[in-house]
Structure formats: structure tokens, C-alpha cells
Amino acid sequence: MNVELSSVEARAKVHAALGEVARLAIADVLALGDASPGELAARLGMPTNLVAHHLGVLADAGVVERRRSEHDRRRSYLRLRPAALATLHAPRLAAPRRVVFACTRNSARSQLAAALWATTSPIPAASAGTAPAEQVNPRAVRTAKRHGLRLDPARTRHLDEVTADGDLLIAVCDHVHETLPAGRVRLHWSVPDPVPADTDDAFEAAFADLADRVGRLAPTIEEPRR
Secondary structure, eight states: OHHHHHHHHHHHHHHHHHSSHHHHHHHHHHTTSOBOHHHHHHHHTOOHHHHHHHHHHHHHTTSEEEEEOSSOTTOEEEEEOGGGGGGOOOOOBOOOSEEEEEESSSSSHHHHHHHHHHTTOSSOEEEEESSOOSSOOHHHHHHHHHTTOOOOTTOOOBHHHHOOTTEEEEEOSHHHHHHSOTTSOSEEOOOOOSTTTTSHHHHHHHHHHHHHHHHHHGGGBOOOOO
16 A cells, blocks of 8 residues: 555656646657756746756656766756656657658667667658768667667768758757757757667667657657658
């Protein structure tokens, strides 16, 4: 009974935290991608001190969590915690021509994300990088294979060669999000880079994170018109 009561109390705390217009608006933004406090303030037209207050309430309720940027340690990003997502309904997006996942080297995260998307949605997917490596990371290839997916080890491409009007661009690394011109990135997923660790566990963690995000985003996109 104590476990059940604790669960009900935790859920009630989430609902209470989201029962305020500004905090629900913050959750709507974070339902589809990560954002810094400053980005949230700009997006919602709110003072930064008020955003900080609301983020504190959401964090205390277990709705959001914060992590440091891997590119600029002075920055941090907020993301929704998976356990809280069941209470949220993300806004639907118009169907894009294609979904393009981008990371710096186009050797791991963006490749895995595109492969996952292809198994989840009828909307075409591609991947690219701002400074593409000569080949896909071998651990990324093996990780995909363990999950029944295939990556072409030799296929990496530059972002400028891939993107076109009508694409939904998703940056799956902090560096791409922070260095691309303003307005170019539509969504940002702050997924830790598994390459520096170079372990199966790190690549599996990145894969699981991407799979969760793909699974959450795909149903929110309208079916493409035929």
C-alpha cells in the first residue's frame, strides 16, 4: 500500500506542477526537444527569472532534468523525464518532406536516429554532419546490427548536401545546435556523444535515448498527404 500511495503522490505532484499555464507551456516545448533556460525564455516571451522559478517547480516534481552541454560547459539544457511524459500530449507538427538528423561527424548518433526513424514512420529520413567523418563509426554499425538495423559504413554526408526546403531538421548533438545559424535547426535532442567513451554501453545508451525520442516524436507528426 505504501508503494501505491507513493506512486499516486508522485503523479499528483506532476499534475500539480503542470497545472499552471506557464509550466505547461514549458513542458509542451520540451516534449519535442531539449532547450536551455534562455531558449525557453525567448520562445515563450517570459523573463528569465520567471522561467528559472518554473523550472525549479518542474524539477522538484520530477518533470524535467538538467544536463550540461558537451560543447560549451557553461550552458545547460532541460529535457523532460520519460516517466512524466505519460501525462503530456505534445503538439502535432505538420508533415515535413523528410526528417534530417544532424550531428557533427555524421558517424554515430545521426546515423542511428535516421535508421530508427525509417522503422517507425512513413516519412523519409536522412542523416548528415557539419564536419562528416570518412566513415560511420564501427561501434555504431555494430549497435545498429544488434537491433536489426543496417548502417552503410561508407555513407557520411555534409549537411549542406542533404537539407532542402520542407525538411524537418533535428540536431542530435549540442555542437550542431549551438553552431548552426539561428533559425536553421527546428528541433534539438541533447543526446550524449558515445564516441569519446567508445564502449558498447555508451552506444547502447545513445541508441536507447534516440529510440525513445523517435518513438515519442513520430506519432505527433501528421500523416503525409498522398
